[in-house]
Amino acid sequence: MRRFMTAFVLPVVFLFASARGGERVETKEVEGAPFIIVFPLHLEAMAERTARIIVRSYTEISGDIGLEGLDTVTVYIAGDRETYRRYHGDLAPEWGVAYSRWHGREIGIDAGAVLSQPRPLETVLRHELSHIALAERTGGVPCPRWFVEGLAMLQSKEWTFEDHWGLVRSIRAKSLPALDDLSGPFPRNAADATLAYRVSYYAVEELLRDRRGDLVTLTAFIRDLESFDESFALTFGESPGEYSARLHVLMLDRYETAALLIGSLPYWGAITLLFVAAYAVKRIRTGKRAREWERADKAAGERF
Numbered sequence: 001m002r003r004f005m006t007a008f009v010l011p012v013v014f015l016f017a018s019a020r021g022g023e024r025v026e027t028k029e030v031e032g033a034p035f036i037i038v039f040p041l042h043l044e045a046m047a048e049r050t051a052r053i054i055v056r057s058y059t060e061i062s063g064d065i066g067l068e069g070l071d072t073v074t075v076y077i078a079g080d081r082e083t084y085r086r087y088h089g090d091l092a093p094e095w096g097v098a099y100s101r102w103h104g105r106e107i108g109i110d111a112g113a114v115l116s117q118p119r120p121l122e123t124v125l126r127h128e129l130s131h132i133a134l135a136e137r138t139g140g141v142p143c144p145r146w147f148v149e150g151l152a153m154l155q156s157k158e159w160t161f162e163d164h165w166g167l168v169r170s171i172r173a174k175s176l177p178a179l180d181d182l183s184g185p186f187p188r189n190a191a192d193a194t195l196a197y198r199v200s201y202y203a204v205e206e207l208l209r210d211r212r213g214d215l216v217t218l219t220a221f222i223r224d225l226e227s228f229d230e231s232f233a234l235t236f237g238e239s240p241g242e243y244s245a246r247l248h249v250l251m252l253d254r255y256e257t258a259a260l261l262i263g264s265l266p267y268w269g270a271i272t273l274l275f276v277a278a279y280a281v282k283r284i285r286t287g288k289r290a291r292e293w294e295r296a297d298k299a300a301g302e303r304f
Helices: 002-021 041-065 081-088 111-115 121-138 145-156 161-172 190-207 214-225 228-236 240-261 265-301
Strands: 025-029 035-040 073-078 098-101 106-110
Touching: 025 041, 035 041, 041 073, 041 121, 041 214, 073 081, 081 098, 081 106, 081 111, 098 121, 106 111, 106 121, 121 145, 121 214, 145 190, 161 190, 161 240, 190 240, 214 228, 228 240
Parallel strands: 035 073, 073 106
Antiparallel strands: 025 035, 098 106
């Protein structure tokens, strides 16, 4: 049955992607995971790396939430920004580098944007895989955006010193949003969205700090009861609203002292230098990775 479905799906995906993206594409079935990759010819090396990342990440992320199976998902790698826009429509914000659509069973990646920003391809892919796996596990039952994005950040291991530092600065500026305010779509503005992601990560990381196994229980309840709030209360013994209030107090208690220290000039200078150094290292690594990809993609392109 799987071979029949693959034989049917691949040609359809090829034609569909060509019509949407306007660029000549190849398709690749991922061995060991239910994924198909659609990519332009000159990005064959990136497609190969994407397949390797999916194979080693899919099982881990699925197992984390108790997902046992997944229908075939198509990963579209866009070779330019315009093609990426055509793939996602108006789903992703302008600053986004990837998106996922569970009902369409697809993930989209802006290749150029991924290569020019600090987050590695593996982090970006794991984030979107988390979205797909969670929606599949819960049967598409709506979950608060803070939980969906916080879990994706946790599973993609993308929390950084910059995120930690930004959270402290937000507490000092008294601009910290309440968790209750992050249940719906995140702001389209990049700065506000970044803060929403940081608070969401902190909320999920704190929630699961000593009880990661409860993810399987929570997601099973969500699927069976079709209610996030009821499932949350059954799993953790408090409502999402009660957790939101408790988390806000916890964050203030934990970070207010650090926020006050920011007002100290010597402390500010030391932290600033550390941040600049860390940022410089990131940029160097990003540039090196981009050059490696360019060489690999050029070599792959020469084979056609």
